[in-house]
Amino acid sequence: MKLKLIIVLFLFSALVYAQDKVKVTLIVDAPKLGDTSKVYVAGNITALGNWQPDKVKLNKKIGSKWGITFNADKGSRIEYKFTKGSWATEALGDDSSVQGNKVLVPVKDTVVSIIVNNWRDNFNFKVKGQITGNVIFHKNFEAKGLKPRDIFVWLPPDYDAQKDKRYPVLYMNDGQNLIDPRTSTNFIDWQIDETADSLIRKGEVRPFIIVGINNTADRSPEYNNTFLGKLYERLVVEKIKPFVDEHYRTLPDAANTAIGGSSMGGLISMIFAWDYPNVFSKAACFSPAFKFQFFDYAQVVEKDQSPKRNITIYIDNGGVGLETELQPGVDEMIKVLEQKGYTEGKDLFFYFDKTAEHNEAAWAKRVWRPIKLFFGK
Numbered sequence: 001m002k003l004k005l006i007i008v009l010f011l012f013s014a015l016v017y018a019q020d021k022v023k024v025t026l027i028v029d030a031p032k033l034g035d036t037s038k039v040y041v042a043g044n045i046t047a048l049g050n051w052q053p054d055k056v057k058l059n060k061k062i063g064s065k066w067g068i069t070f071n072a073d074k075g076s077r078i079e080y081k082f083t084k085g086s087w088a089t090e091a092l093g094d095d096s097s098v099q100g101n102k103v104l105v106p107v108k109d110t111v112v113s114i115i116v117n118n119w120r121d122n123f124n125f126k127v128k129g130q131i132t133g134n135v136i137f138h139k140n141f142e143a144k145g146l147k148p149r150d151i152f153v154w155l156p157p158d159y160d161a162q163k164d165k166r167y168p169v170l171y172m173n174d175g176q177n178l179i180d181p182r183t184s185t186n187f188i189d190w191q192i193d194e195t196a197d198s199l200i201r202k203g204e205v206r207p208f209i210i211v212g213i214n215n216t217a218d219r220s221p222e223y224n225n226t227f228l229g230k231l232y233e234r235l236v237v238e239k240i241k242p243f244v245d246e247h248y249r250t251l252p253d254a255a256n257t258a259i260g261g262s263s264m265g266g267l268i269s270m271i272f273a274w275d276y277p278n279v280f281s282k283a284a285c286f287s288p289a290f291k292f293q294f295f296d297y298a299q300v301v302e303k304d305q306s307p308k309r310n311i312t313i314y315i316d317n318g319g320v321g322l323e324t325e326l327q328p329g330v331d332e333m334i335k336v337l338e339q340k341g342y343t344e345g346k347d348l349f350f351y352f353d354k355t356a357e358h359n360e361a362a363w364a365k366r367v368w369r370p371i372k373l374f375f376g377k
Contacts, residue, residue, distance in 0.1 A: 021071045022107070024104065027067040027111065040082065043079055288333070301340070315348075
């Protein structure tokens with residue numbers, strides 16, 4: 001009797017689980033691609049690779065069509081894009097413009113067919129915007145187990161004239177998206193170069209150096225509390241920062257060193273400050289993925305019994321789209337930090353923009369806030 005009851009409960013659970021799932025099929029018709037081309041999908045759920053552009057490959061269909069079928073939670077919000085294996089080769093619109101995330105909320109088995117005629121690696125339109133200021137690029141910083149990456153160093157307006165002066169430094173993740181619209185995800189950059197240049201010239205902040213660290217195709221695991229994330233931290237702390245301190249006139253102490261980023265980049269910025277408070281005393285966490293899907297960094301911080309760190313944490317978030325999914329994690333992290341003795345307005349700062357979306361254009365409008373907080377006179 002007991003065995004029969006277990007079997008019945010198991011079958012009931014399986015039936016409920018099945019009812020909560022739907023099958024989603026994505027089909028891409030790309031008539032301009034050759035038969036040997038590869039097409040990938042990247043999206044916000046595990047079945048779509050958690051935004052890794054080269055992880056989930058579509059199967060070749062008949063003719064010019066590629067497709068994939070996967071299970072998803074009924075009624076869940078699915079966001080996705082198509083690539084040829086990297087964000088430099090993502091699908092564009094018919095006018096060669098970068099498209100926003102495609103969104104699907106399936107309530108039943110669903111088939112979506114999309115025609116893609118243009119890809120980012122062969123776009124032919126003029127990108128608006130430019131790099132402002134003196135920027136120096138350095139290539140191929142490597143560490144065992146990690147993909148190599150480039151960095152840039154943005155120098156303040158008076159750097160060449162003030163030969164004996166040393167400067168605080170802001171390290172930023174997702175370097176491709178910061179100063180050059182040609183390399184940014186949606187051809188819209190953070191404009192952090194223009195913002196920093198303007199604030200410095202107006203005398204509203206101390207002159208400071210910006211170091212942008214490019215991401216790789218392993219962005220999601222590298223920007224998380226994972227094995228690759230710890231390797232990435234070590235790359236920055238043990239190789240990139242010493243290189244910058246050796247070749248540029250920095251103020252290398254923690255009090256003059258900050259780090260920042262958005263989304264997963266906001267998460268890893270918090271992790272940097274938490275793991276290396278003797279290196280980074282300030283963290284700017286834009287739209288941070290503190291608690292999302294299968295991970296919860298707020299819980300990691302809560303369980304940490306070590307003494308309160310001497311760090312300043314800036315957190316901000318928007319109120320549109322994906323931002324609403326991230327807000328519970330933001331709320332939980334702020335609550336945990338306050339329980340650990342961090343005080344709003346003193347060493348913990350939160351800004352909420354209810355109209356802001358999850359993109360570079362939105363972060364560009366707010367990046368001045370932590371800059372003035374960290375480097376204001």
